Structure formats: structure tokens, C-alpha cells
Amino acid sequence: MNRSNWKRIVVKVGSALIAPNRQGCSSHYLLSIAQFIVRCRMQGIQVVLVSSGSVAAGAHIFPEETKKNIAIKKAMAAAGQTEMMATWDKLFDFPSAQVLLTHADLRDRERYVSIRETLDSLLDHGVLPIVNENDTITTDKLKVGDNDNLSAMVAAAADADALVICSDVDGLYDKNPHKHDDAKLLSWVDKIDESIYAMAGGAAEDGVGTGGMRTKVEAAEKAVSHGIDTFIINGFTELSFNLMLEGQNPGTHFQAHEKPMKENVHWMTHTSNAQGEVVIKEAFSDPLDEGVESLTSSEILDVKGEFSVGDTILVRREDGVKLAKAKSNYSSCLLNFIANEGNQKFASEFEEKTGPIISEQHIAVLENK
Numbered sequence: 001m002n003r004s005n006w007k008r009i010v011v012k013v014g015s016a017l018i019a020p021n022r023q024g025c026s027s028h029y030l031l032s033i034a035q036f037i038v039r040c041r042m043q044g045i046q047v048v049l050v051s052s053g054s055v056a057a058g059a060h061i062f063p064e065e066t067k068k069n070i071a072i073k074k075a076m077a078a079a080g081q082t083e084m085m086a087t088w089d090k091l092f093d094f095p096s097a098q099v100l101l102t103h104a105d106l107r108d109r110e111r112y113v114s115i116r117e118t119l120d121s122l123l124d125h126g127v128l129p130i131v132n133e134n135d136t137i138t139t140d141k142l143k144v145g146d147n148d149n150l151s152a153m154v155a156a157a158a159d160a161d162a163l164v165i166c167s168d169v170d171g172l173y174d175k176n177p178h179k180h181d182d183a184k185l186l187s188w189v190d191k192i193d194e195s196i197y198a199m200a201g202g203a204a205e206d207g208v209g210t211g212g213m214r215t216k217v218e219a220a221e222k223a224v225s226h227g228i229d230t231f232i233i234n235g236f237t238e239l240s241f242n243l244m245l246e247g248q249n250p251g252t253h254f255q256a257h258e259k260p261m262k263e264n265v266h267w268m269t270h271t272s273n274a275q276g277e278v279v280i281k282e283a284f285s286d287p288l289d290e291g292v293e294s295l296t297s298s299e300i301l302d303v304k305g306e307f308s309v310g311d312t313i314l315v316r317r318e319d320g321v322k323l324a325k326a327k328s329n330y331s332s333c334l335l336n337f338i339a340n341e342g343n344q345k346f347a348s349e350f351e352e353k354t355g356p357i358i359s360e361q362h363i364a365v366l367e368n369k
């Protein structure tokens with residue numbers, strides 16, 4: 001990693017830094033984060049800010065006994081979002097822009113491309129994009145659910161060089177430091193495997209954060225496979241930011257892969273989730289590695305879920321092994337019809353005229369078979 005090459009970074013700020021006591025926003029911790037952003041920009045590094053905190057910031061407006069209600073939580077987010085944006089805006093003398101996203105936007109290729117273009121336009125005109133999940137309109141099916149994973153998806157969309165996750169602890173420890181006095185900080189992670197996930201616990205039950213370290217490790221896994229160096233640092237202390245600016249590592253550094261995934265393969269693997277499944281015969285699993293022009297309805301054993309043309313699907317072997325994610329050129333309804341043995345003659349004529357079920361350039365072979 002050579003930081004002098006950084007052109008663009010994503011900085012993710014957790015709720016505890018924005019609304020530490022759930023009593024509205026406080027600029028107490030945001031001042032040094034804002035200063036860091038200003039200094040990065042002075043060095044010619046473009047910054048995208050992913051800011052949590054709308055729910056925590058809006059919490060003080062609603063009665064305590066209502067706060068577990070989902071509709072009230074969404075209302076807290078709506079009210080807190082304006083307060084949070086206003087607090088950030090006061091700290092900068094350049095324009096900022098509110099970008100509210102859901103997973104439904106990120107997993108749709110056209111909307112994803114539109115997000116990329118908007119981020120580029122904002123950054124190229126000196127505007128600071130401030131991104132958050134659009135909690136008010138999300139449902140379980142539509143949401144990312146935590147801003148750690150959201151920040152990694154945004155970092156990939158923005159083609160960032162680094163992702164800096166500012167949290168309420170120094171980084172990833174071998175166990176939760178709030179529960180274990182002897183927990184040790186990991187300053188360097190070059191491979192994210194089960195042993196790393198085993199160390200990462202959830203958020204404190206009485207805290208304001210979502211997801212804890214687990215979602216941060218998930219985010220790091222997404223980002224490093226896109227070639228994005230990822231840091232978890234303590235956003236409570238100014239020292240973290242000074243060390244980052246000096247090129248040092250104040251927390252945990254997850255090393256970017258030297259050979260990142262291809263952009264569309266990364267999007268299919270880490271951002272877009274499968275809307276349905278196609279189960280294929282075991283004997284056909286290898287040709288997926290080479291190209292799939294030959295995947296025809298006669299290899300399909302089962303079609304699961306409802307999907308439309310252009311949706312991402314999971315290709316699974318009959319023994320359950322996940323083989324690939326791919327963009328489907330056929331809807332689930334049509335696939336169900338042509339995969340039926342009785343319709344084979346019609347199917348082969350139809351496929352010949354219409355083209356492959358999945359095309360080679362839109363397939364991501366899954367590494368963890």
C-alpha cells in the first residue's frame with residue numbers, strides 16, 4: 001500500500017460518534033473527523049462520508065417507551081437525518097450533499113451505475129457526498145441493514161483506494177475489549193477467514209451501534225477484494241486521524257488484495273444479492289468455470305424463487321454447493337416452463353433464437369465452493 005497514490009477514500013462514522021448519548025447530535029467528536037476530511041481534501045484526496053447516526057440523533061424526540069416500535073424507529077431516522085446533516089454541514093466551508101440509499105438501489109445494475117455517476121459528479125465538483133441508508137423507506141427485503149456493509153458497497157461503487165471505518169474502539173481485538181480486559185488489538189490482517197470472524201462479536205445491547213465488529217469484518221472482506229485497503233480506527237481520539245495523515249496505522253489495517261476482482265464480478269458477489277436460484281445437474285458444474293454459453297434448460301433441475309430478466313440468480317449444484325452468481329437473461333416463469341421435460345423441443349428452438357440463459361460476461365464463479 002502506498003498512501004501517496006490515494007485519490008479517493010470513504011470515511012465511515014458510527015452512531016456513537018454522532019449522537020453519543022442519544023440526546024441529539026454533538027459536534028464533540030465530529031470536529032476532528034471533519035478536520036481529517038478537510039486535510040485529506042487539501043492533499044488532493046477526494047472523500048465520501050458514510051454517516052450513521054440518524055436513529056440515534058432523532059431518538060430524543062420520541063418517548064422512551066415507543067423506541068422499539070419499527071415505525072417510530074423510522075420516524076427517528078427521518079427526524080435525526082436532518083439534524084445530522086445540519087451538524088455536519090456546519091463543520092465544512094464547502095458544499096455537502098445528502099445521498100440516501102437502500103439495498104434495492106445498489107443491487108439494481110442501472111441504479112448502481114447511476115449512483116456511481118452521481119458520486120463522481122459530486123466529487124469532481126468539490127462537493128462532499130454524505131451517504132446513509134434511507135431507513136425511512138426500507139423493509140427487511142430492501143435494506144442493507146448496517147452502515148459498515150453499506151460503506152464497503154459505496155467504496156466499491158466509488159472505486160475508492162481506502163475505506164476508513166471510525167468506531168468507538170481502537171480496532172478489531174481478538175475478543176470484545178468491553179468484556180475481556182486481556183483482549184489484544186490486531187493491527188494487521190492480510191487474510192479474512194473464519195478465525196477472524198470468530199473474534200468479531202456483535203454490538204453492545206445497550207449501545208447505539210448496529211452490527212458491532214462482525215459487520216465491520218464483512219465490510220472489510222467486501223472492500224479488500226475490490227483492492228480497497230480498509231482500516232478500523234478509534235474515532236473518539238484526534239490522535240487516530242493524525243496518525244492516519246502521517247501514513248501510520250492507528251488501528252486495524254486489512255490489506256487490500258493485490259489482484260482485485262473484476263468490477264462486475266465484485267458487484268455480483270458482494271453487492272447484488274440473488275433474487276432466486278437455478279439448480280443444475282452435477283455433471284455440468286465444471287463448464288461454469290469456462291463459460292456458460294452451453295447452459296441450456298436441459299441442464300436445469302429446478303428453479304426457485306421469483307426473478308425477472310436482468311436479476312441476479314444463484315446457480316447451485318444438486319448436492320447444494322453454490323457454484324456461481326449470474327445475471328439471468330430469462331425470467332423465473334419462463335425458465336420454469338422451458339426446464340420442464342415435456343417442453344424440451346420448444347425450449348431448444350426458443351433458446352437458439354433468444355440466446356443463452358446466462359452470458360459469460362455476467363457470471364461470477366464463487367470461490368468458496
Ligand SMILES: Nc1ncnc2c1ncn2[C@@H]1O[C@H](COP(=O)(O)OP(=O)(O)O)[C@@H](O)[C@H]1O
Pocket residue numbers: 013014015016052166167168169171172173174175176177178199200201202203204207208209210211212213214
Ligand atoms: N473483537 C472485537 N473487537 C472490538 N470490538 C468488538 C469486538 N467484538 C465485539 N465488539 C463490539 O463492537 C463495538 C463496535 O461496533 P458498533 O457498536 O456497531 O459501533 P459503530 O457505531 O462504530 O458501528 C465495540 O464497541 C464492541 O462492543
Ligand SMILES: N[C@@H](CCC(=O)OP(=O)(O)O)C(=O)O
Pocket residue numbers: 013014015016051052053054055056077132133135145146147148208209210211212
Ligand atoms: N442508518 C442507521 C445506521 C445504522 C448503523 O449501521 O449504525 P452504526 O453501527 O453506528 O454504523 C442510522 O443512521 O441510524
